[in-house]
Amino acid sequence: MDKFYFPQETMRITQNPYGNTSHHPHNTGTPKDYPIDCAGVDGGRSAIFCPTEMKVSAIKFCSTNTIWLVSTHKVDTPTFKDYVFMTCTHWNDDDTHIKKHKKVGDIIKKGEIICLEGTDGATANHIHICTGRGYSDNWVKNSKGKWVMVGDNKPPEEVMYRYTKFTTHVMDNGGLKWISTDTDTCSDFFPPRGYFTKGDSGENVRKIDDFFVNKVKGDYFGDYSVAIVKEFQRQNGLEVDGCIGKVTLAKMVEQGFKE
Ligand SMILES: [Zn+2]
Structure with a gap:
C-alpha cells in the first residue's frame, strides 16, 4: 500500500x-x-x-x-x-x-x-x-x-x-x-496491530502455516504454529516470542516465503 x-x-x-x-x-x-x-x-x-x-x-x-x-x-x-x-x-x-x-x-x-x-x-x-x-x-x-x-x-x-x-x-x-x-509503501500483510499472534486466522495465516510445514492444514494460528514459529526464531537467532512481525517475516522472506 x-x-x-x-x-x-x-x-x-x-x-x-x-x-x-x-x-x-x-x-x-x-x-x-x-x-x-x-x-x-x-x-x-x-x-x-x-x-x-x-x-x-x-x-x-x-x-x-x-x-x-x-x-x-x-x-x-x-x-x-x-x-x-x-x-x-x-x-x-x-x-x-x-x-x-x-x-x-x-x-x-x-x-x-x-x-x-x-x-x-x-x-x-x-x-x-x-x-x-x-x-x-x-x-x-x-x-x-x-x-x-x-x-x-x-x-x-x-x-x-x-x-x-x-x-x-x-x-x-x-x-x-x-x-x-523513510519508505513510501507499507505492508498490507499484517493485521492492524502489526504482527500475527496466537488466535489469528485468515489467508495470510494459511500462507504462514504452509510455509512452515505443509502438514498443517487450515488457517488458524494455534499452539502448534506458535511452537513452530518459536523454533524458527531460535534457529535463526531472532527474539523468541512465537509472534510473526516485521523481523521474523523478513527472515522468512529470505528463506523463500512470499507475501
Ligand atoms: Zn493559501
Missing part, C-alpha cells in the same frame, strides 16, 4: 492552516478546511509531484485556478488508511503540466508533476494545498466568506507523511508536527 506524502522536494511552508492572516477564516468559519501555502526552494516555481496515483475529480480555471485530485486506491496516512483527496491552487493559466491532464477523469501517475507553483490569484509563486479523507470535487463559501473544500477536510500533517527520501530539505515545516518516514 502506498503512503501518502508531502508533494514537494523542498518543504517551505509560508502559511500553515492556523495562521491569523488569509487562512484564518478558512479554519474558523463553517465549514472549515486546513490549507498550507508551499513556496518550494526559492521565489521561483518548484514542482508539485503526485505522491500516489490520483484521478482528476474537478478542475476550475478562475481567479484562483484549482485542481482536485482523489487517490485511485486506498493509501496509508499518519492517521488512517483510506482514499484521500488533495487540491492545488494558484497554478498559472499557461502551466504545461496542467495542460497535459486538465480533464476530469484523467489519471496522474505516482511521481508525475501535477503543476508548478504559480501566481494565479496570488502575489508570489506558491501553491495552496488542502487535503482530506475520501472524496472531494468542489468548494463552497463558508460562514467567513472563504471558499473551502467540500468533504472530510483534514490537516495536512494528518494526511501526509514527510517522506525523507523525497522531501530531502525542510526549510520551514510551518510549525506542524510532520511524521517522517
Whole structure:
C-alpha cells in the first residue's frame, strides 16, 4: 500500500492552516478546511509531484485556478488508511503540466508533476494545498466568506507523511508536527496491530502455516504454529516470542516465503 506524502522536494511552508492572516477564516468559519501555502526552494516555481496515483475529480480555471485530485486506491496516512483527496491552487493559466491532464477523469501517475507553483490569484509563486479523507470535487463559501473544500477536510500533517527520501530539505515545516518516514509503501500483510499472534486466522495465516510445514492444514494460528514459529526464531537467532512481525517475516522472506 502506498503512503501518502508531502508533494514537494523542498518543504517551505509560508502559511500553515492556523495562521491569523488569509487562512484564518478558512479554519474558523463553517465549514472549515486546513490549507498550507508551499513556496518550494526559492521565489521561483518548484514542482508539485503526485505522491500516489490520483484521478482528476474537478478542475476550475478562475481567479484562483484549482485542481482536485482523489487517490485511485486506498493509501496509508499518519492517521488512517483510506482514499484521500488533495487540491492545488494558484497554478498559472499557461502551466504545461496542467495542460497535459486538465480533464476530469484523467489519471496522474505516482511521481508525475501535477503543476508548478504559480501566481494565479496570488502575489508570489506558491501553491495552496488542502487535503482530506475520501472524496472531494468542489468548494463552497463558508460562514467567513472563504471558499473551502467540500468533504472530510483534514490537516495536512494528518494526511501526509514527510517522506525523507523525497522531501530531502525542510526549510520551514510551518510549525506542524510532520511524521517522517523513510519508505513510501507499507505492508498490507499484517493485521492492524502489526504482527500475527496466537488466535489469528485468515489467508495470510494459511500462507504462514504452509510455509512452515505443509502438514498443517487450515488457517488458524494455534499452539502448534506458535511452537513452530518459536523454533524458527531460535534457529535463526531472532527474539523468541512465537509472534510473526516485521523481523521474523523478513527472515522468512529470505528463506523463500512470499507475501
Ligand atoms: Zn493559501
